Amino acid sequence: MENISLLLGAGFSKPANYPLASEINLKFRDLSLAEFFIHTSESAHLTDTQNPNWIITQEKHYFVVDFIQFYCSVILSDQKDFHYETFFDYYMQLMKREPNENEKFFFEEFKRNRNYNWDHHQLLFQFNRTFQQLVADYITVEWPKSISYLTPYSTRFPHKNYLELLEYLGEEHKVHIHTLNHDLLMEKYFHFESIAGKTSDGFDDFASPYYGQISNKDITQRIRLKRFINRYDAIFNLYKLHGSVDNYIFNTNNKVYEMIKWEYGLLERGIVKEITTHLGEHLYFDGYVDVVPEFLSGTTEKIKHYERKVYYSKIFERFKNNLITSNYLIVIGYGFGDSKINKFLSDCFINNDNQTMIVINKTRPDSVLIDKKT
Template sequence: MNYDNIKKVIESCHLNFLIGSGASRPFLGTLGTIENLLTDLAKSSLTKENKTIIDASIKKHYWEVAIKGNLEINNKGNSKLDSTKEAYLDFYSSINTILNKRKSNLISKQVNIFTTNMDLFNEDALEEGGYTYNDGFSGRLNPYFGTENFNNSIRKTSSHFEYQSELPLFNLYKLHGSVNWLLSANEKIKYDNNLEILKGVNDVKIDAKNLLDIEYKKSTKGGDIWVSYTIDELKDQISKKKIRKVKEHADFLEAYDKLIMINPTKEKFETTTRKLTFYELLRMYSNNLEKENSVLFVFGFSFADEHIREITLRVSKANPTLLIVIFAFDKSSKETIFEELSEHDNIIYIYDESDKIKYSLETINKTYFKKLSKELINIKS
C-alpha cells in the first residue's frame, strides 16, 4: 500500500488509531517480556517471600523503564523527552489538519485514539496544540471518568445566521488505564491532576542490593538485545545475592497497586471483565471498528496483548469494509506481528524490506500524515 492508497483511505474512512508503547520511544521503554514474567510468577509455586521479592523487582524495573518518566513530562532539556513530545505534537497537528481539510462532508470530524499506553504524551500533545479532545472525564473542579462521556460531538455556531460547523474532536480511549487516574472514596475514577499516586510510588525507595536484575544484554547477529531472566533464574539470584524480603518490597507493591491500570499479565482479561470501566473501553474499541468504512492505523503495538488481538481479528473477519494498516518498526517487528495475526485480506503491513528505514512515530507522520496535511492545505488555499 503506497502513499496514494493511504491518502484515499484517510479521506473517505472513519479514522481509528491503535497506539502502543513503541510510540513513546525513545523517552520511555517498552513492555518487553514483563507480561510473561508476571504471568509465570503468578503460576509458580515459589514461597510467599520469594514471590514478593521477585514481584517487587519486576514491577520496580517496569516502573523505572516505562512509568516513572511521566513525572518529568513538563520538564525541558532532555533530548529524548523533547523529541518524543515533538513527534506526538506533529502527529496530532497533521491529523487535526486532515480532519478540517479533507474533502468528504459525509464523515464525522472525529478520530478515535485507542492506546494501551498509560503515559501522558497524548494528552500533553493535545493540550499543547490546543485541540479539542475527549478523555472520558466530565466536570471541572472534580472531574470523574465515565465511558458515557465519549458519545459526544462538538459544533460551533456562528454569530450570524446561526450557521453550525462540526469541530475536529479526538476521542482518547486509554484501554489499560492511565497514570493520572485515581480511585476516589466512592469507588469512582477521578482525575489525578497532581499525579499524587505516581508521586506516592516514587517516594518508596528500595535499596538496589534488595532488588534482582531483571534483564541482561545478549549479543546477536543483529546487534545487542536485552533479554529477561526466567523466574527460575530470578529465584537463583535471590540465593546467590542472599536477598531477604524487606519492608520496602511490600511498601512499593502497595503504592504501585494504587495505580489504576491493567497490569501486564496474560490473566488481565479476567481483571478487565471484573472492572466495568476496562470492559466498556474494550467494547467501545470493538464497536468503533465494526462501523462501515473504517480504518485502523496501528503503530508502536506488537499485538502480544491476546485480548486486543482477539477482538481485532474477530472484527476484521466480521467487517469486510474495515481496513487495518499496521506500521511495523522494522522487518523483525513485522515478522513478530505477522506471527500473532497471520494473513488476512484486510490487514496491510507497512515496513521497510531493506530494514534501513525504521518506522517510528516521527517517520510515519512525516511519510504519510504530515505529507497529506500539507497537500490539503495547499489545495484549500
C-alpha cells in the same frame, strides 16, 4: 462526522524517548537496593537519594531484589531473558498455588536469613504492590503540565507527522485513539494548540464529588478531581485500554468503586468524596485510595481483567463499537501480540471487506490479521 480509529502500541512512544519493554527488563534485572524506596505507607518509587525508611522497611527492599534474582537464576536458569510482563504472570500464578521445591527453599531461606515470618502469599502480595509502582515510575518519562505547545512543529519533533495527521483527520472525522500504553504521552500531546480543547479521555471534573490537595510551596489548596464518566463527545477521544499510571480507584466502604484521575503534584493523603447525608448535610468522606495505580500488566494476566466492571468493561465496549463504526483503522507500534485484542480486531473489523487497516511499524508484524487485509 465519520469515525476513524487508531490503535497505538509500545512502539508508538519510543520516538519520544519513552522506554521499550526490553529497556525496562534490563532495569529490573539489574535492580539494586539503592535505586528505590518503600515508604511506610506502602508507596514505592525510584530514587537516587538515601532512603529515610530503610530501618523499618529493609526486609521488603531485600525481598524485591532477592526475588527478582531468584527468578532470573533459578526459574529462568540464566538461559532466557528477563521479561517483566512474563515475570508478572509467573508471580501472580505463584500467589495462587503452593510453591515447588526450589521456590519453597527460596522463601524459607529468605525468612531465615532476614528473620522475617511472612508466608509466601504475604511476601508476594507486598512485592506486587511495589513492583507495579516501580513499573509506573519507569514508564512515566514526564508528567503532562497545563501548558500550551504551539504549532508549527519543529522538524526534529518526534511525532510531527503523527500530530499533523491528527489535525488532518480531525477536520472531517471523529477520531478515536485507542492505546495499549500506560504512559502519559498522549495526554501531553492533548496540550498542543491544534488539539487542545477538542479532546476527551472519558474523565470529567464537572460536578465531580472527588477532591484532593495540591501543595505549592507553603500553600495547600483543595482541587476537584476528574472521575470516569464514560463520555466521549470530542473530536479527539482517548481510550486507555490497559489503564494508566494516573488512574486510581476510590473505594467507598467496599461498596462503590470509581476510577479517578491523579493530578500532577497531588498529595497522597487527603483525597475525599463529597457526600450528602439523609439530613441534607454536605460532608467530606475519607474513603480509601490505593497507592498503586490502576493499569494492567502481564502477557496473560491482564486479559483476565478486560471484563472488570470498574472502567475496563466499559472501555472495551467502546473499543468494539468504534471498530465496527470506523471505515479506517490505523495501527501504530503494535506487534499484534495480545490474543484478546486480536480477537476484537478480527470480530469487529478485519472480517469486514469494506474496512481498511493501515499498519505503521518499523518491521512487519507476523500476524494472520495483517495477511487477511493485504
